[in-house]
Amino acid sequence: MFNQRxxxxxxxxxxxxxxxxLVDIFQLQTEEFDSTSQTIDRQNLDKFYITxxxxxxxxxxxxxxxxxxxxxxxxxxxxxxxxxNLLNYKQIIQYNFSELDNNEINEIFDSKEILxxxxxxxxxxxxxxxxxxxxxxxxxxxxxxxxxxxxxxLFAHTIGYLGKPNQDDTGKFIxxxxxxxxxxxxxxxxxxxxxxxxxxxxxxxGSKIINFKQPxxxxxxxxxxxxxxxxxxxxxxxxxxxxxxxxxxxxxxxxRGAAVVLDIETGNVVSMVSLPDYDPNKFITGISDFExxxxxxxxxxxxxxxxxLYPPGSVFKVVAYWLAISENIFxxxxxxxxxxxxxxxxxxxxxxxxxxxxxxxxxxxxxxKVDLGEAIRQSCNVYFWxxxxxxxxxxxxxxxxxxxxxxxxxLGFSNKTxxxxxxxxxxxxxDRELFEEWKISRPGLIREEGWLGGDLMNLIIGQGxxxxxxxxxxxxxxxxxxxxxxxxxxxxxxSKIINNQINVSDEFVDFLLKDLNxxxxxxxxxxxxxxxxxxxxxxxxxxxxxxxxxxxxxxTSWFVGIDSVSNPKYIVATVVDEGGSGSAVAxxxxxxxxxxxxxxxxxPVEFGEITE
Amino acid sequence: xxxxxxxxxxxxxxxLYILFQFIVFSIISWFTLFxxxxxxxxxxxxxxxxxxxxxLVGIVVFFLTTYLSIENLYNLINPLFxxxxxxxxxxxxxxxxxxxxxxxxxxxxxxxxxxxPSEFSKIILVLFLAKILSSGVSLFVALAGILLNLFLIxxxxxxxxxxxLLIVTVLMLFLSDIKLRTSVLGLLIIFSIFFxxxxxxxxxxxxxxxxxxxxxxxxxxxxxSRLSISxxxxxxxxxxxxxxxxxFVPVQTTDFIxxxxxxxxxxxxxxxxxxxxxxxxxxxxxxxxKTEINFEKYLLSGLSILLIVQILINLLTILGFxxxxxIPYPLLSLGGSSIFSxxxxxxxxxxxxxxxxxxx
Numbered sequence: 001m002f003n004q005r006x007x008x009x010x011x012x013x014x015x016x017x018x019x020x021x022l023v024d025i026f027q028l029q030t031e032e033f034d035s036t037s038q039t040i041d042r043q044n045l046d047k048f049y050i051t052x053x054x055x056x057x058x059x060x061x062x063x064x065x066x067x068x069x070x071x072x073x074x075x076x077x078x079x080x081x082x083x084x085n086l087l088n089y090k091q092i093i094q095y096n097f098s099e100l101d102n103n104e105i106n107e108i109f110d111s112k113e114i115l116x117x118x119x120x121x122x123x124x125x126x127x128x129x130x131x132x133x134x135x136x137x138x139x140x141x142x143x144x145x146x147x148x149x150x151x152x153x154l155f156a157h158t159i160g161y162l163g164k165p166n167q168d169d170t171g172k173f174i175x176x177x178x179x180x181x182x183x184x185x186x187x188x189x190x191x192x193x194x195x196x197x198x199x200x201x202x203x204x205x206g207s208k209i210i211n212f213k214q215p216x217x218x219x220x221x222x223x224x225x226x227x228x229x230x231x232x233x234x235x236x237x238x239x240x241x242x243x244x245x246x247x248x249x250x251x252x253x254x255x256r257g258a259a260v261v262l263d264i265e266t267g268n269v270v271s272m273v274s275l276p277d278y279d280p281n282k283f284i285t286g287i288s289d290f291e292x293x294x295x296x297x298x299x300x301x302x303x304x305x306x307x308x309l310y311p312p313g314s315v316f317k318v319v320a321y322w323l324a325i326s327e328n329i330f331x332x333x334x335x336x337x338x339x340x341x342x343x344x345x346x347x348x349x350x351x352x353x354x355x356x357x358x359x360x361x362x363x364x365x366x367x368x369k370v371d372l373g374e375a376i377r378q379s380c381n382v383y384f385w386x387x388x389x390x391x392x393x394x395x396x397x398x399x400x401x402x403x404x405x406x407x408x409x410x411l412g413f414s415n416k417t418x419x420x421x422x423x424x425x426x427x428x429x430x431d432r433e434l435f436e437e438w439k440i441s442r443p444g445l446i447r448e449e450g451w452l453g454g455d456l457m458n459l460i461i462g463q464g465x466x467x468x469x470x471x472x473x474x475x476x477x478x479x480x481x482x483x484x485x486x487x488x489x490x491x492x493x494x495s496k497i498i499n500n501q502i503n504v505s506d507e508f509v510d511f512l513l514k515d516l517n518x519x520x521x522x523x524x525x526x527x528x529x530x531x532x533x534x535x536x537x538x539x540x541x542x543x544x545x546x547x548x549x550x551x552x553x554x555x556t557s558w559f560v561g562i563d564s565v566s567n568p569k570y571i572v573a574t575v576v577d578e579g580g581s582g583s584a585v586a587x588x589x590x591x592x593x594x595x596x597x598x599x600x601x602x603x604p605v606e607f608g609e610i611t612e
Numbered sequence: 613x614x615x616x617x618x619x620x621x622x623x624x625x626x627x628l629y630i631l632f633q634f635i636v637f638s639i640i641s642w643f644t645l646f647x648x649x650x651x652x653x654x655x656x657x658x659x660x661x662x663x664x665x666x667x668l669v670g671i672v673v674f675f676l677t678t679y680l681s682i683e684n685l686y687n688l689i690n691p692l693f694x695x696x697x698x699x700x701x702x703x704x705x706x707x708x709x710x711x712x713x714x715x716x717x718x719x720x721x722x723x724x725x726x727x728x729p730s731e732f733s734k735i736i737l738v739l740f741l742a743k744i745l746s747s748g749v750s751l752f753v754a755l756a757g758i759l760l761n762l763f764l765i766x767x768x769x770x771x772x773x774x775x776x777l778l779i780v781t782v783l784m785l786f787l788s789d790i791k792l793r794t795s796v797l798g799l800l801i802i803f804s805i806f807f808x809x810x811x812x813x814x815x816x817x818x819x820x821x822x823x824x825x826x827x828x829x830x831x832x833x834x835x836x837s838r839l840s841i842s843x844x845x846x847x848x849x850x851x852x853x854x855x856x857x858x859x860f861v862p863v864q865t866t867d868f869i870x871x872x873x874x875x876x877x878x879x880x881x882x883x884x885x886x887x888x889x890x891x892x893x894x895x896x897x898x899x900x901x902k903t904e905i906n907f908e909k910y911l912l913s914g915l916s917i918l919l920i921v922q923i924l925i926n927l928l929t930i931l932g933f934x935x936x937x938x939i940p941y942p943l944l945s946l947g948g949s950s951i952f953s954x955x956x957x958x959x960x961x962x963x964x965x966x967x968x969x970x971x972x
Contacts, residue, residue, distance in 0.1 A: 001789045002746070002909045004901070010783055010913075011897060014920050015890075021927050022886065028842040029879045036842035043839075211832055 046204040048115045049178040052197030053145035055218035057159060057187070059227045060270075060492065065150055066159060068217075070143040071122040072129070075115040076108065079207035080138035092136060093118060096128060114204055115140060140209075147284050153277040154230055157303035158223075158269075158421065158490055160186020161280040175199060184283075185301065187221065187490060189422045194219050224268035224492045232596040233259050233271040237574065239605035240557075240589035241275060244579040247607055250554050256577035258304035258470045261593065262478055264568050267486045267496065269419070271593075272471075274304040306417075306424045309467035310556045310575055313547030313582065314379045314612055316408075316462030316473075318512065320387055322480060323407045324372060325508055329394075331386030337372035337511070343382045349389055351453050359385055359457065362546075362612045373511070377518040379525050379544060379612050381461050388460040392453040404460060405431045410502050411476035411485065413468055418487035420494045427472060430455065430465035463548060474573035477560055481509055481568060513565040516541030526559065529587035529608030533595070540594060541565045542572075544582035546612035554578035559586035563597045570597050581610040630962045633892050634674060634955065637943035638667035640885060644873045645865060645946060647850060659865055659946060666948045670955035677959025682967055685960070686743065686907060693740045693757065696733040700764040703729065714768045730765050730773045731949040735956055737761055737777060738784070738918055742910035745788045772937030776921055778802065783917050784910065833868070834932035840864075840871040841930070848878030865946040867938055871930050885944075893920065896961060899968055908964050915957050 028036075057066035081089060086109065093105055097119050100108075108116050121129055121141065132139045147162060149155070163184040165176035173192045176182035178199035183189035200215030237257050244254045261271040278300045282291070295301065302308065324330055324337065331341050345366035348358045359381070361367070367380040375383035388404070395401040409415065414429040428434070432451035439446050458464030471488060479485040485500040520530040520537055525544040530537040545558030557579030561572040572590045579585040588605045595602045645660050680688075703713045715726035737758065744754045758781060766774040786795055843849065864872045874882050893916055900912045919942055926941045928934045940947055942954045 002906050002913075003787055003789055006787050007897070007900065007913050010786070010917070011893070014924065017924060018886065018890075018927075021924070021931065022882070024931055025841060025874065025882055026879055028838060029845050029874070029882075032842050033845045036839055040839060040843060 043203065046114070048113060048202040048204070049180070050142055050200035050202065050215050051145055051179045051181055052175070052199050052215035053217040054147060054181075054197060055195040055220040057195075057221045057223060059223050059225050059230075061226065062222075063227050065155055065223075065227060067148050067150060068145045069148060071120055071146050072141050073144045074118040074121050074124075074129075074132065075140045075142055076118055077114065077138045077140055077207060078109065078111065078116055079114055079204065081109065085138070089136070089138060092132070096124075096132065115142075115202070117144075120144075149280045151227065151231075152279045152281060154227070154234060155225070156186075156277040156280055157274045157305070158186055158225065158272050159280060160184060160188040160190075160422075161278075161283040162188055163283060185423070186303070186421060187223075190420050191221055191491065195221060222492045223490050224263065224266070224270060225272070225490060226270055229261060229271045229593075229596060230273065232602060233261060233593050234273045234275075234277075236589045236592040236602075236605055237273055237275055237576070239592070240574070240576050240579065240585050243588070243605055243607060244554075244557065244576055244585045247584070248554055248578075248580045250578055251552050254554070254576070254578045255298060256304060256308070257575055257579065257589075258308050259572065259574045259589065259593065260305050260471050260474045261597070262474045262488055262571045262573075264478055264481060264571055267475075267478060267488050268492065269488050269490045270570060272303075272305045272490070274302065274308070276300040303421070303423075304470065304575070304577070306419060306421055306469050306471045308469055308575065308577065309425055309427050310470075310558075310577070311464070311466050311547035311549070312462040312468045312473055313545035313556065313558050314381075314462060315543050315545035315558045315560045315573075315582070316466070316468070317376060317379070317384055317460070318477065318480060318543060319408050319411060319413075320384050320404065320460050321372060321376060321512065321515070322411075322504070322508070323404060324387055325511070326407075326503075327403065329387055329390055329403075330372070331383060332390055340369040340371050340374075341383055341386060343367040343370045343380050345382075347382045347385050349385075351392075357454070373515040373518065376515040376543065377524045379519075384460045385457045388457040389453065392456050396453065401456075402431050404456065405429050410500060411479050412472055412499060413466075413476060415499065417469075417471055417475045418497045418499060419471060420487070420489050420491050424471075425469055427467040427469055428465055430459060434465075462545060470573045470575045473558075473560060474571045477562070477571050477573070480504060480512060481562075481571075513541060513562070513568065516543055516562055517565040519543055520561075525583045525611040526587040526591075526608065529583060529591050529606075532603055532606070533591070533600075536598070536600065539564045539566050541568075542587070542590065544587055544612065546580070546582045549578075555580050557584070557586040558582045559590040561587075561590035561594050563594050570594075572597070581608075581612055583611040584608045629895065630958055630965065631671075631674065633888065634671065634943070634958050636888065638670070638951075640873070641667070641869075641944045641946075643850075644869060644876060644944065647872065647876050662948075663946050663951075666951045669948075670951045673952050673955040674959045674962070677956050678962050678966070680959075680963065682905075682908065682911075682963060685739070685963075689736075689739045689743045692736050693761075696729070696736040697757070697761060697764065699729045700733055700761065703764075703768065712768050712770070714770055725948055728949040730768070730770060731953040732956070733761065733765070734773065734777055734780070734918060735915075735953055735960075738780065738914035739911065741781060741784045742907055742914050745784065745910050746906035751790075770938070772925070772939045775937065776918075776925060776939060779921050780914065780918050783921075784914050787910065787913055831932065831936065834930065834936070837868050837871040837930045838932055840868075841874040844875040844878040844881075846878050846880060848874070848876045848881050850876040850881075867926070867936075867940055867945065868930055869945045870926060870941050873944060889923065899965060903964065903968050908968075912961060912964055915961060919954070919957060 053068040053070060056064055056068055059065050076089065090105055093100060100119065108118055129141060133141060149159065161184055162181050164180065165182040169182040170177040173182055173196065175193065175196040175198055179196055183192040183195070188195065195218040197218035198216040201213040202209055203211040237259050241254055241257050255276050258274045259271070260269065263270050276298050278295050330336065334341065343361065343366045345364045346358055346360045348356070350356045361381045367374070367378045370378065370380045370383050372383070374380065391401065391403060395403065408429045414427055416424050416426055435446050435451040439450065455464055459466055475485065475488055479502060483502050483504045484498065485502070487497040487499060489496060517540070518524050520526045520540045520542050526542055530540060540561065540563065542559055542561035547556040547558065549556060557576040559574045559582050562568050563570045572593050574586045574590045576585050576589065584607055587608045592602050592605050642660060642664060645663050706713055706716065709715050709717065709726070714730065715728050718725050718727060740758070744751065762774055762777055765777065782795065782799060873885070896912055896916050900909050903909060922939055922942055925934070925937055925939045929937050929939065940950045943951065
């Protein structure tokens with residue numbers, strides 16, 4: 001039979017036990033609260049953090065390009081150092097590690113940490129280590145992670161480098177302070193929290209270690225970048241820069257350039273190179289002040305692919321190309337893309353205010369009969385000036401006067417591409433508003449009258465105040481071909497942001513590809529650069545660009561290439577700063593990259609032809 | 613037998629109070645785990661989302677259990693007990709995980725979870741005991757089965773669960789009209805067996821060290837756990853920033869979750885949580901009084917004792933009064949097996965409520 005009384009007895013006993021427990025908890029949380037806070041504070045002082053191994057980085061083929069290895073390091077527990085044994089320990093260190101000088105040894109003992117790092121033991125024999133550990137109480141051996149950039153400078157700007165965290169870093173990144181290490185640039189910074197891992201902890205009670213928490217390694221990162229393409233791109237760009245130095249007189253050595261290869265379907269970055277570059281390993285092994293300053297002066301730490309701001313020159317003409325077809329705005333008296341103007345090498349025109357001007361095309365003898373496609377092929381300025389004039393005359397001083405700027409912004413110019421890399425720059429698409437602003441903020445730069453028709457004519461051929469990054473240009477071409485402006489990504493698992501969507505018909509894309517194709521073939525501005533490919537160039541496309549710079553700076557050399565117009569896979573954007581004509585330097589650089597992308601043997605970068 | 617129509621919320625007459633309790637305890641667990649995700653700064657979302665999925669599946673398990681009528685359940689008990697014993701036997705043939713044979717790894721059949729059969733066998737043991745005590749079958753035959761069950765858990769080894777089940781068994785026997793003299797004698801026998809094991813070195817090494825360490829001084833994790841509870845104060849640190857001061861409670865999302873809970877919600881939080889549980893057991897004990905059926909009386913008190921003893925052992929462990937046991941706090945600790953087994957217990961209690969026409 002069920003005994004109700006015994007059940008009651010049982011439950012009451014439970015209740016009594018529970019009450020005792022609650023009394024204990026109550027006492028803990030009230031009477032002991034203050035002393036607990038002190039204990040915890042003290043305990044927090046008694047902690048030593050061990051840097052966690054950062055996640056490793058792989059390229060698209062699974063090839064490891066950044067690794068973390070663990071190496072044993074000798075530490076000394078300073079709480080076990082007394083006046084009596086100090087000298088003894090100094091002598092032991094001196095005796096065993098002759099590479100440390102007296103100053104360095106003194107610094108070890110001046111550390112404010114509980115455990116002070118003595119030296120990396122990876123090259124020290126096991127017997128020596130063992131002897132130190134067994135006979136000297138104050139020594140501890142801990143594994144510390146060492147970051148290794150396997151390909152040295154090859155991925156410098158994309159991957160970035162590590163450094164000691166400053167106040168800004170520790171505020172931003174949760175693990176930076178305890179790891180005493182933070183990504184300063186590139187992916188190392190962008191994915192700091194993902195890569196860093198959580199530091200381990202050693203907890204002391206006095207000089208005794210009472211608890212040890214293993215560090216938790218960071219996560220591995222997988223990139224869309226292809227190592228072999230990356231090295232071809234870097235070599236090609238280097239050859240292009242060399243070529244520019246050989247071919248042009250320049251006030252200073254030509255050193256800077258950038259190239260980006262985008263996968264058209266996914267928007268992923270297949271390659272990204274910026275020159276000059278640096279070896280990120282130097283930040284691990286130690287970089288001298290002198291060396292750092294020199295690299296900094298050369299702007300080696302800038303990733304010009306996303307931070308270089310250049311006027312795009314004629315590569316920008318595709319914006320007007322798209323505008324002309326979409327808005328049906330063609331030169332005066334033309335009403336479709338296939339009717340011609342007669343280009344005589346210059347354009348004389350007047351504005352309403354009575355001013356008369358003459359603009360000269362880069363080809364003084366003129367391009368002859370030019371329709372929209374021909375204007376792209378031969379990079380005819382006059383045709384596009386005519387379009388600008390039409391916009392100015394029809395819409396000047398109305399809302400619609402900024403139609404070209406609106407189309408540019410649709411393609412992502414003057415906006416972030418939102419690539420998964422830090423410190424991306426946005427560039428400038430000038431308009432009336434900006435000029436009015438500049439009149440106040442940057443007096444002297446802008447003439448009294450503000451925004452004029454001539455500025456629009458400059459803008460349409462990618463000159464004047466406009467600046468863009470190579471990545472923006474590549475992404476804009478991608479947007480025109482796919483109708484979708486999404487954020488390019490280096491991390492293959494990055495979530496993509498849709499920046500914008502535009503309406504491009506299949507018919508338009510076909511026109512554009514056909515006309516870009518004509519550029520690299522007979523009669524096109526890049527024909528000479530691609531002629532080495534013979535028949536294989538038949539399916540390639542691109543657009544040259546040569547942007548003038550203020551002062552005595554050489555022109556900026558641009559080329560945007562497409563590997564195949566029948567089956568477009570990659571967009572290659574190349575810039576050589578002060579590299580002169582786009583068809584002479586940037587085009588052959590892109591040509592060599594496209595050779596590799598198509599699986600052909602690469603041939604050296606050779607001087608193309610000076611056009612624009 | 614009472615036939616019930618199946619409705620959307622379980623069989624006709626489903627008691628929403630029990631379901632409500634289950635959901636409230638789950639939400640408390642989510643909130644507590646949420647803070648631990650912030651605290652350990654790692655694997656964000658993972659722990660919490662796992663627990664939320666477990667809780668939601670737990671609700672399904674709760675309903676499934678509710679559909680089983682007490683009569684059908686009664687007839688199923690013997691086969692279930694046999695199944696439980698064989699599953700525990702099967703563990704002997706698995707590869708040890710973390711040095712013990714306590715889990716079935718479901719990875720080979722595509723589920724990323726470990727199943728801990730002892731979590732379910734403890735319910736079956738209570739069912740078995742309830743049946744034996746209410747039916748008057750010869751106790752001695754049944755006791756052999758029960759001891760085998762305990763032995764199989766003991767050799768996993770899982771000292772905590774063995775102790776828990778031993779206490780539950782003794783208390784359930786105590787509720788029957790068994791002579792006090794007999795029970796004291798039984799206890800003496802069990803303790804002498806335990807010491808024989810100890811003498812013959814049949815206890816796992818780590819169990820012995822755990823016990824000897826406990827008596828030789830304060831265990832580090834328990835000491836930290838007390839600090840953690842204490843640092844909660846009256847109101848807890850949940851609403852103030854506390855990220856700067858840290859304590860080092862190990863497995864603070866599973867066995868030690870109560871110390872994390874007290875740190876976050878203070879003594880008031882503890883009072884609220886404990887009160888909710890007391891209210892729950894008061895309701896259950898009212899039905900024990902009300903029902904005429906002996907089996908149901910034993911079943912409800914057995915399940916209550918199982919839950920209460922788990923809670924008490926867990927609290928005594930994290931306060932450092934007894935050695936580490938590895939007993940989770942029901943519905944608060946992270947872990948699927950524990951949630952599902954508690955869901956089954958809640959479902960069984962709910963079914964008894966339904967059959968006694970207790971609505972709301």
